[in-house]
Every structure is written in C-alpha cells, then in structure tokens.
Amino acid sequence: MATGNFVAYLRVSTTKQGQSGLGLEAQQRAVDNFLNGGQWTLVETFVEVESGKNNDRPKLAEAIEACHLYNATLVIARLDRLSRDAHFLLGLLKSGVRFVCCDMPQADSFMVGIMAQLAQKERELISERTKAALQSAKARGVKLGGDRGNFAEVAAQGRAEGRKTQAQAADERAKRLAGTLQRMRDQGLSLNATAAELNARGVATPRGGRWTATAVKRAVERLGGPPSYG
Template sequence: MLIGYARVSKSDGSQNLDLQRDELIKAGVDKKRIYEEYASGKREDRPVLDNCLKALRPKEDTLVVWKLDRLGRNLRHLIEIVQDLETQGIGFQVLTGKGSCIDTTTASGKMIFAIFAALSEYERELISERTKAGLKAARARGRKGGRKFIMTRTKLNIARTALKDPDTNINELCKELRITRYTLYRYLSPEGELREYAHKLISMENA
C-alpha cells in the first residue's frame, strides 16, 4: 500500500500542501493515507513524520514523497530514514526533483540510493579523519579534546525501551532524558534499534 508524506514550512497560509497532495494522489496514494505536516525542514520535532513512520507496515507499504527535501533534515537524516525503511522491507519512492530516480522497490532505484548512501558515508569518513587528525595534533601539544557524549548508558536503555512502545511521546521522552530528538535518533532508530553512536557509547563505557 502507498503511504504519502507531505510537508511545507509555514502554516500561516503563505504555503499550502495542494501541489504535493495532488501529485501524491496522481501517483496512486489514497488521500486518506497522506500524512500532512507544517514544519520547517530543519526542525527536529516533526510528530506527523514520526507517526507516519510508525504506521508503515513492513513488507507491505511504500512511503511516497513529492521531493527528497520534504522528508529529511539533511542528507544524513534522509539516508538514516530510508535505510531503516529498507531494513524493515518498506519501500520508498520520490516523485519529482533530483531524487525522482529513487524508488527502492526497483533494482535501479535501489542502486541510485546506494550511491547516495556511499557518498554520505564517504563524507562522514572524511570528517572523522579530519577530527582525529585535529585531536592528535592537539594532544601532541598537551591539549585534550573530543566531544562528550550527551547520551549515557542509562538514558540509552530507557530510550530503547520507550521507543519499542508505539504510544511513547517522543517529545516527552526527550524532555525527560534532557536530550534533543536529533541526539535520540543519532543513537537509536525510531524502533529502538542501536545505531553506530550507541555501539560506540557502550564500548567506551565497557572499556
């Protein structure tokens, strides 16, 4: 089943969802199955998107968006979302724009997205190499550096359990743990599965 997600940044009437809604319906999405949200693309707090992702059924549904920039805050966030969908057997399709070649229900679409993911990974590795080089140079001069983990093992366990409950309010969870949504999803997927940063945190605390 096709599930649509549409978003504009402002709810003051200067922007509307008509174009996205029409294109999603034209692509075969039932208008009753379109999740519509008014929120800036940079906002971490997007409850409609969270509800949409939770509602998708593994190996049955395909998430459809008008353009790539309607979904992710940035390339990294977008890739994390789509990789989570692919892990669950949920398809992803982009109707227009630079990402219109992406349709993970097809072999060619999967290949195109794999290229996006590889470029993002390459970018992360470059940043990591520069960071390590900078820290090494700082240590050689007697300075200590490095970003402290905002998440703790205890917070991680609490968040992991909470995310497995579909009734969990993400905003309240983040407020309770004193972390941002970005931090939460950096360590855990929307379903509570451990991500790379979570494994790093666990290995550091076990060392």
C-alpha cells in the first residue's frame, strides 16, 4: 500500500502523442491504480514529450529535483517500455532518489543497473548491425547513399540481423534459467504459476519485461521442450 509523497514521470515519444493524450492516459491510469489506497500525496506530475533517441530530458531532471525537494518517491508508469533507454536508466540511478515502477514494483537499483548496461549494449549492437548490413550491400555492388531504391533491402538486412541477435540472447537466457525452470516443473508448477514465481523473484525476461505463461513456454521450448506442466 502506497504511503508518503510521490512525483509521477510520464513520457511519450512524439508531439502528436502528447497532444492527443495517446499513451499518457494509460500511463496516468497505471499511476492512479498503483496509488489506490493508503496515505499518499501525488505532489506533482511531469510529462516528457521526447523521442527515446534524444538524451535531453529536462522534465525528468525537474521530476528528480521535485523528489529531492519534497522527499518524494519517483513513480514511473512503465519501466518495461523504457528498459532500452540507457540515458533514462543511468539518470535514474545517478539521481539517488527512491523510485517505483507500476509495471515492475519489485525493480530495484541493482536491476535497473543491469537494464542500463543491456540498453547500452543493445545500442552498440544496433549500430554494428547497421554498419555490417551497409558493408554487405556495398560488397555486392549495391550503390549506397541517396534515394536509389536499396533502402528497403538494407533495412531488411538490419532487421534480420537484429532478430538473429535477439534469438541468440533469448537462447542464452533460457540456458541460464534451465535449472530454475526444471525445479519449478518438478514442484508441479503450471506455466502461469512459474511466470508468477519468476516475477515475484524479480527475474526479468530476455527483453527486460515481465513473465507470462507464453514467455515461460517459449523459454522451455528453447531448451528442447516443451515439458509437460501441471
């Protein structure tokens, strides 16, 4: 049950979303639902209309300053959508303020630190995949630069490389979870129960989100399953 002072931080990626309220309303509902009950005060709400590619976050800075001023906890509607935003996560860690995420209330500074490192690595991998795709296209004689009809091909190659990297990461993650999944299976836990237990332990999916029965099933299949669940 929520108690004390809170400062809410909401973010959308485009001006159009900000003007229409698209995305903001859902985030505000998430904050309202989280703060439902208890003795609390929502001191202020800050709304950032900024692309995830832009590192300038003036509203985040204001929200953090408000947290220091009012000894408040920063409440974020959806950390999962921001889990690849290295600048946001690092700024959150360095601020020293208390924070809570409506979609991942068990997230702590250790988990956010891991997410920040993964976010930075993902950005580096995206850059490397793009360069590799361009070099491959150039080696095949494709003319690069300008509108010469090859953008779709290069983009498709980049997406394909991205999917391959994500699949490899998911395989590695599943291998590390093999023992845990096996023990939960031996205990007779269902897919839903396994997902709930992983979430309760603060174990993130390969993409940094929350577990579902489907996500558990996919992880098990990557290990050569699926085994039978109760």
